[in-house]
Amino acid sequence: MKFLIKAIVLLLAAATPAFAETKKGVNLDHFFEPISNFLTGFIFYKVHLFGNDWSLIVCLLISAGLYCTLYMGFINIRGFKHAVSLAKGDYHDASASGEVSHFGALCSAISGSVGMSNIAGVPIAIMIGGPGAIFWMMFAAFIGMSSKFTECTLATKYRTYKEDGTVKGGPMYYLSQGLAARGMEGLGKFVGKFYAWGLVLGCLGIGNMFQSNQIYNQLKTLCGNEGAIMHMGWLVGLIGAGVVGVVIIGGMKRIAAMATRIVPVMVITYLILVAIVLVLNGSFIFPAIKLIIADAFTAKAAGGGIAAAMMIGFQRAAFSNECGLGTAAIAHSAVQTDEPVTEGFVSMIEPFIDTIVVQFATALVVVTTMIAVPEYVNMGLNGMPMSSWAFQRHFDFAVYPLTFAAILFGFTCAVSWAYYGLKAFEYIVGEDPKKALAYNLFYCLVYWAGAMINLKYVVNIADALIFVVCVPNIIGLYIMAPEVKEELNNYLARLKSGQILPAKERKARRSGASAPCSMKKAA
Numbered sequence: 001m002k003f004l005i006k007a008i009v010l011l012l013a014a015a016t017p018a019f020a021e022t023k024k025g026v027n028l029d030h031f032f033e034p035i036s037n038f039l040t041g042f043i044f045y046k047v048h049l050f051g052n053d054w055s056l057i058v059c060l061l062i063s064a065g066l067y068c069t070l071y072m073g074f075i076n077i078r079g080f081k082h083a084v085s086l087a088k089g090d091y092h093d094a095s096a097s098g099e100v101s102h103f104g105a106l107c108s109a110i111s112g113s114v115g116m117s118n119i120a121g122v123p124i125a126i127m128i129g130g131p132g133a134i135f136w137m138m139f140a141a142f143i144g145m146s147s148k149f150t151e152c153t154l155a156t157k158y159r160t161y162k163e164d165g166t167v168k169g170g171p172m173y174y175l176s177q178g179l180a181a182r183g184m185e186g187l188g189k190f191v192g193k194f195y196a197w198g199l200v201l202g203c204l205g206i207g208n209m210f211q212s213n214q215i216y217n218q219l220k221t222l223c224g225n226e227g228a229i230m231h232m233g234w235l236v237g238l239i240g241a242g243v244v245g246v247v248i249i250g251g252m253k254r255i256a257a258m259a260t261r262i263v264p265v266m267v268i269t270y271l272i273l274v275a276i277v278l279v280l281n282g283s284f285i286f287p288a289i290k291l292i293i294a295d296a297f298t299a300k301a302a303g304g305g306i307a308a309a310m311m312i313g314f315q316r317a318a319f320s321n322e323c324g325l326g327t328a329a330i331a332h333s334a335v336q337t338d339e340p341v342t343e344g345f346v347s348m349i350e351p352f353i354d355t356i357v358v359q360f361a362t363a364l365v366v367v368t369t370m371i372a373v374p375e376y377v378n379m380g381l382n383g384m385p386m387s388s389w390a391f392q393r394h395f396d397f398a399v400y401p402l403t404f405a406a407i408l409f410g411f412t413c414a415v416s417w418a419y420y421g422l423k424a425f426e427y428i429v430g431e432d433p434k435k436a437l438a439y440n441l442f443y444c445l446v447y448w449a450g451a452m453i454n455l456k457y458v459v460n461i462a463d464a465l466i467f468v469v470c471v472p473n474i475i476g477l478y479i480m481a482p483e484v485k486e487e488l489n490n491y492l493a494r495l496k497s498g499q500i501l502p503a504k505e506r507k508a509r510r511s512g513a514s515a516p517c518s519m520k521k522a523a
Helices: 002-015 029-043 056-071 080-088 102-113 117-129 132-157 171-180 185-222 233-248 252-280 282-296 305-321 340-347 349-372 374-378 383-392 396-429 433-450 458-468 470-497 503-522
Strands: 046-049 052-055
Touching: 029 458, 052 056, 052 305, 056 132, 056 305, 056 470, 080 102, 080 340, 080 349, 102 252, 102 340, 102 349, 102 396, 117 132, 117 305, 117 349, 117 383, 117 396, 132 171, 132 282, 132 305, 132 340, 132 349, 132 470, 171 185, 171 396, 171 470, 185 233, 185 383, 185 396, 185 433, 185 458, 185 470, 233 252, 233 396, 233 433, 252 282, 252 349, 252 383, 252 396, 282 305, 282 349, 305 349, 340 349, 340 470, 349 374, 349 383, 383 396, 396 433, 458 470
Parallel strands: none
Antiparallel strands: 046 052
C-alpha cells in the first residue's frame, strides 16, 4: 500500500504541466531515459548473424510459434472450424464451471488485443520495416495461433477459484502449478512471481497510458490541432479514467458484458470504413499485396535485409495479438467450460481477427495509399496521423468515424489490461478487496496521467517489461506442451466418437430419454 501511495504522488506530480513539460520546472525525461535505454537494449538484445541483426527475444517468440504449430499438428488450420462452432455457443454447457461464455471470454481477450496499435502501429511497422514487415506480421499471427492455443488451454486447466466463485487463472498459475507437478516447485514459484511482476508493471504502459495518450492525440487531430483541446488532456484523461473505473471495478462479468457489446461494433465500424477506402483505392490493391510479399523476401526490406522486416513484423504482431506473452490467457481462463482444450480452440480466433483481419486491413489502406500517392511516405507522418491521412485523402469526414473507432479500441483495450494487471497483482499480494480497489484506482490514475505526460521513455520501459514476460511463459509452453497435446488428442477422440455432442443434440437426446418416463406417469 505504501508503494501505491508513493506512486500516486509521483504520478500527480508528473501530470502537472510544470513537472511534465520542459518549459519550466523539472523534466522527467532525464530520469526515464537511462532506464529506458538500458531495458530496451537488454531485453531486445540483438546478435549479428548472416549479415543481419536478430533480436533474441523475438526469435524466441518465432521458435515458440513454430514449435507449437508443428507439435500440435497444425491445429491453427485443422481446428479453426471447430473453434468457430465453440465461439458460437454450439457446444455450450450451462452447468460447467466458470464465469463467462466462450464468446464472452473471446470478446474480452480481443478487446485487450485490438487497440490503438491496430491503427497506429501498422504505419510504424511499415515505415521501419518496409511493406514486407506486414507479411511477417501475418505469418507471426498464423503460427502464433498455435502458441495461443497452448497457453490458453493450460490457463483454463490450471485455473483456481476464489470463495465467491470468480476465476483466478493465467501464466502465473500454470507456471507455478505445472512446474511444481513436475518436481520443480521452487522454479515454478519464481517464474510465477517473475511473470506477475512483469505484467503488473508492463500493463501500465502498453494497455493503459499508451491508449489514453493516443485517444487524446486523435481528438486533437479531429480538432485540427488547435483550440481549447490542446490544453484539455487532463479532462480527456479524467473522463476516460472514470469510465474505465466503472467497468473494471465490476469485475470480469461486467468486462465481458461490455466487450460482447462493444467489440463487434468497433471492429465492424472500422472494417466498413476500411472497405470504403479500399474500394476507392481498388486499382492499387493487387499491386499492394504483390509489394508486401515481394518486399518480405528482398534484401532491400527496411534497409536491413529480410531479417529487419521479419523482426519488425514479429515484434509489432506480438505487441498487438500477444501470442506467446500469455496475457490474454488470463481473460480466456474465466470461460465457462469443463474442457480446458475448448478455450484453446476459441483463443485461436483472437490473433486471426486482431492481426490477419484488422491489422492487414489497415496495412492495405496504408500501402495502397503509398502506391497511389508516392510522396505520402515523405510527409513526415507516422503512427495515427499517417493512418488518418490515408482515410482523409478521400473524404474529410472520415476523421469522425475513425476517431469513434479509435476511442472504442483504446477504451476496451485499457479495460481488459486492467483485469490482467489486477489478476497479476492479486497473485503477488493475495486476495483482499481493499487492495484490489486500491490497484484499480491506481490503474485509473495512471490512465488519466497518460493523456498528459510524455510517453517516449515510460512506454518503452513498460513495453520492454511486457516482452520480458514471454521468457518464463515460453519456457513453460515447451515443458508443458506434451500435456496439452494429450488433452487435445483425448478431446478430439471423444468428439469423433460422439461422446461430446453439440448443445442442441444433447438437449434433444435428454428430451427423448425423458419422454418414456413422462408417458409412463401419464398412464
